[in-house]
Amino acid sequence: MNYWLVKSEPYKYSWKNLLKDKKTTWDGVRNYGARNNLKSMKKGDLVFFYHSNEGLEIVGIAKVVKEFFQDPTTTETAWVSVELAPYKTLKKPVTLAFLKNDSFLKEIELVRLSRLSVSKVTETQFLKICELGEVTL
DNA sequence: GCCAACGTTGGC
DNA sequence: GCCAACGTTGGC
Numbered sequence: 001m002n003y004w005l006v007k008s009e010p011y012k013y014s015w016k017n018l019l020k021d022k023k024t025t026w027d028g029v030r031n032y033g034a035r036n037n038l039k040s041m042k043k044g045d046l047v048f049f050y051h052s053n054e055g056l057e058i059v060g061i062a063k064v065v066k067e068f069f070q071d072p073t074t075t076e077t078a079w080v081s082v083e084l085a086p087y088k089t090l091k092k093p094v095t096l097a098f099l100k101n102d103s104f105l106k107e108i109e110l111v112r113l114s115r116l117s118v119s120k121v122t123e124t125q126f127l128k129i130c131e132l133g134e135v136t137l
Numbered sequence: 138g139c140c141a142a143c144g145t146t147g148g149c
Numbered sequence: 150g151c152c153a154a155c156g157t158t159g160g161c
């Protein structure tokens with residue numbers, strides 16, 4: 001099992017939208033690093049859902065329900081999508097400011113590679129953030 | 138294959 | 150609205 005994090009600008013697609021939709025196609029990724037991460041996702045992997053621009057916090061955990069396939073928003077075969085479904089909502093969102101201030105969590109790719117829209121999360125980071133978010137898996 | 142110019146992302 | 154970080158493009 002691997003752990004990931006995706007960013008979304010809430011005015012475009014928020015965690016609430018995902019809860020309402022029950023599942024969504026994660027499309028529109030046009031960055032090779034992010035694309036490679038999408039390709040590495042396995043069914044059942046857990047994915048933090050982060051609100052960028054507004055909120056600046058991790059708000060939920062989604063689950064990979066379908067592994068990568070051609071991104072339906074383009075005919076260029078370089079780009080892929082996965083399907084995500086909501087899994088758990090964090091009782092207490094974990095903010096970027098908090099992560100940056102934590103000597104352990106500041107190593108997370110979300111902080112280190114701030115422009116990457118799909119990033120990796122280690123198991124330890126994942127569990128720590130779940131604890132902070134008061135969410136039980 | 139290097140690197141300057143430029144564009145984009147996203148936090149502040 | 151600014152700017153740092155970083156990816157991409159294109160000339161050489």
